Amino acid sequence: MSEYVAINDSIALPRSELKFSFSRSPGPGGQNVNKLNTKATLHWAYNDSDFLPEEIKLRFGRLFAKRINEAGELVLSSSRHRVQRRNVDDCLEKLRQLILAAAVVPKVRKKPKKSAAATAQRLKEKRERADRKRGRRPPKWDD
Secondary structure (H helix, E strand, C coil): CCCEEHHHHHHHHEHHHHEEEEEECCCCCCCHHHCCHHHHHHHEEEHHHHCCCCHHHHHHHHHCCCHHHHCEEEEEEEECCHHHHHHHHHHHHHHHHHHHHHCCCCCCCCCCCCCHHHHHHHHHHHHHHHHHCCCCCCCCCCC
């Protein structure tokens, strides 16, 4: 088992930052469920990590605020498999996917600029509407 969890080419987290706890899994599994702690729960204090760039930390905290507890730790769990090792790997894959999602820089939305022709058309229609309404008014009587 390596000392680092590879996220992408430029990001790798040391396993020492990740804390795992194990408990009994719910669901089917026969006697295995009642005897073994196969459910894996991952706790990671993402904000304290020196291996994650600051802008990714900020996006991560914003995107996954519901998965972060009061202590500032990301909490992930997996009980998909009947074997503890596979559940640990599943938690690490979930973590990898979350960090990759936070690493994507969102595109800045540019406000679309109206063309000169569209502005001219809008003003022309506005004048026509005003003239039409002005034509509906009763005539003024000047003394």
